[in-house]
Amino acid sequence: MLDAAGVEYDILGKDEWCCGSPLIRTGQTDIVRDEVDGLVKHNLNEVEKRGVSTVVTACAGCFMTLSHNYPLYAGKPDFKLFHLTQFIDDLIAKKKLVLKKPLPRKVAYHDPCHIGRHFGIFEEPRRILKSFPKSSYIEMKHNRYDSQCCGAGGGYKIQFNDRAEYIASLRVMEAKELGAEMLVSACPFCVTNLTAGTKVAGVKMEVAELVSLVAESVS
Numbered sequence: 001m002l003d004a005a006g007v008e009y010d011i012l013g014k015d016e017w018c019c020g021s022p023l024i025r026t027g028q029t030d031i032v033r034d035e036v037d038g039l040v041k042h043n044l045n046e047v048e049k050r051g052v053s054t055v056v057t058a059c060a061g062c063f064m065t066l067s068h069n070y071p072l073y074a075g076k077p078d079f080k081l082f083h084l085t086q087f088i089d090d091l092i093a094k095k096k097l098v099l100k101k102p103l104p105r106k107v108a109y110h111d112p113c114h115i116g117r118h119f120g121i122f123e124e125p126r127r128i129l130k131s132f133p134k135s136s137y138i139e140m141k142h143n144r145y146d147s148q149c150c151g152a153g154g155g156y157k158i159q160f161n162d163r164a165e166y167i168a169s170l171r172v173m174e175a176k177e178l179g180a181e182m183l184v185s186a187c188p189f190c191v192t193n194l195t196a197g198t199k200v201a202g203v204k205m206e207v208a209e210l211v212s213l214v215a216e217s218v219s
């Protein structure tokens with residue numbers, strides 16, 4: 001997708017460690033904050049080595065952690081931070097990225113908690129969905145600030161997986177009752193748990209990550 005838009009970019013690759021979100025959400029902050037071997041110090045050092053001015057993350061949890069927690073532990077970073085939906089929305093607005101293929105099915109969008117209620121990134125993903133040719137996008141009954149969690153956040157899925165998947169099944173049923181054929185989100189945790197929710201609900205519905213749909217549309 002970035003190649004199609006002509007964006008010059010680098011990745012941390014093997015030098016990229018977990019942002020630390022699962023540890024932070026479950027109260028295990030020592031390994032994250034350690035001044036010598038901590039995740040925060042390591043990741044920020046690797047970004048600094050590359051001399052980048054902008055960091056883009058495709059994960060809602062990473063965006064929350066880098067935006068909110070890293071400044072608490074290490075001060076304000078020297079780079080601009082965007083969630084990938086914000087970045088894509090801007091590329092489309094500037095005509096640098098053109099979506100060529102339509103959405104494969106009638107789609108409902110699920111707002112991830114971390115970029116949604118926490119940061120108000122609501123309209124960017126919706127504008128992306130509406131930018132697909134012949135867009136068939138359905139608004140969920142519970143959306144934006146009223147959106148329901150997929151059930152996977154805050155370490156809940158790790159401790160109470162069955163309950164987390166039941167919560168996801170409720171979201172799947174909400175999409176099905178609206179006539180959606182595919183449930184889309186911009187968070188890998190949401191996609192994983194909502195996929196499990198389709199099985200709990202006994203519903204044959206594909207769950208997809210928004211950026212993946214964009215990549216397929218421009219390829």
